[in-house]
Amino acid sequence: MRETYFEDGKWWVSPYNFHQDVRRDLLLPPKVQIHDATLRDGEQTPGVVFSIDDKLRIATKMDEIGVERIEAGMPAVSPQDAEAIREISKLGLKSKIFTFARAMKQDIDMALECGADGVVIEVPIGYPKLVTQFGWTWEDVFKKSRDVINYAREQGLYAVFFPYDTTRARPDDLENLCKGIMNESPPDSIGIVDTMGCATPEAVKYMVGWVKGMTGLPIEIHTHNDFGMGVATELAAVAAGAEVVHSCANGLGERTGNAALEELMLGLHLLYGYDTQYQMDKLPELGALISEISNIPIARNKPVLGHGNFIRESGIGIQYVMHDPLVMFGTHPSLTGRAGEVVLGKKSGKASIVYKMQELGLGELDDAQAVELLTRVKQKGIEKRDFLSDEEFVSLLNEVRAVA
């Protein structure tokens, strides 16, 4: 693992991330894998439907970027879902293919029939769901899960036990379930699932240690973004020893979405120092594909993918945007396949005018003309309540030159 905060021409993040007093208390596992659930939880975004061909394109792009695991769907949902998983399994991707299954033998059979490598076996354990939605006790959950976990493993599937709404489980219920499962049907790994996105990073850190202590299993963390902390909570879980992070590209998923794939990748690589092999410069291609297919636009300030992230209007420091971007941004735009951009408007300064003149090859101005042009640029920005197009700038420049 890297312990450096700077890589020439690529990024410059906080050195305190790697300060020995900060790192000393972290229980970072040597390797972390991404389990992406865009094709299942992402498609649970209301109104989003991926065709079989869409799913093949998304899975192929994810494999190209280096996602270790793809949750390709839940075969029980429809024959089309099963068919998509079957086709994805046949692609021969490096990514391992998982399906989502209820604690039912028939769902495991469908995973097998679809050619999956592994299965995420979901059962409720959060108390509101357990008591109101299902009318089950932890023992019911245990009895339903036990044989299904054993069956999946006997059939050669990697079995992730996924007691969802984990963060709202009563401690005794979760403890009894974990102990029962470990006695009679240990899975390959266990999920801590913040179904409602309602646990703090600190609470999840505690839970990772607690569940690891009870089971000795690798921990998978799956969060939602209801409090805007989905990614932070997953990274906190990694800092407490979780080995697998679940994600959805573009932050799709139920309600406010899941922890965003692209944000996790950068967080793991840059902020925590994992030497991942992810092709981060291809993330905008994946983002654009998913946005087009899901018909959900990417917010212009969305971390990693927003098209406005490397645009600067404010005049102070403007000359560094293109020539020395790490003065102005924590990551070089090219790291994630992007380019910086200088725009003019209300917040411009004289350096902005000089920069734009050079960029567009418009010659030079004397100081008085530059000041006059800046005044007009600011006025136009205020009137327009936006930044100026190059054509608008040239038009103002011509006015100023005509006056002189």
Ligand SMILES: CC(=O)SCCNC(=O)CCNC(=O)[C@H](O)C(C)(C)COP(=O)(O)OP(=O)(O)OC[C@H]1O[C@@H](n2cnc3c(N)ncnc32)[C@H](O)[C@@H]1OP(=O)(O)O
């Ligand atoms: C946090 C969550 O919501 S988890 C899953 C969310 N994902 C989805 O719902 C995917 C989309 N869903 C669908 O397409 C449909 O709801 C289906 C195909 C999954 C199921 O639809 P239905 O055929 O209507 O099944 P239904 O919801 O009635 O459930 C069938 C049985 O599964 C049981 N069941 C539900 N979840 C589980 C589970 N995780 N493990 C074991 N059994 C379960 C139910 O209790 C019910 O049992 P019963 O027949 O004895 O009453």
Ligand SMILES: O=C(O)CCC(=O)C(=O)O
């Ligand atoms: O949320 C769901 O619908 C299924 C389970 C899950 O992904 C979760 O609990 O977060």
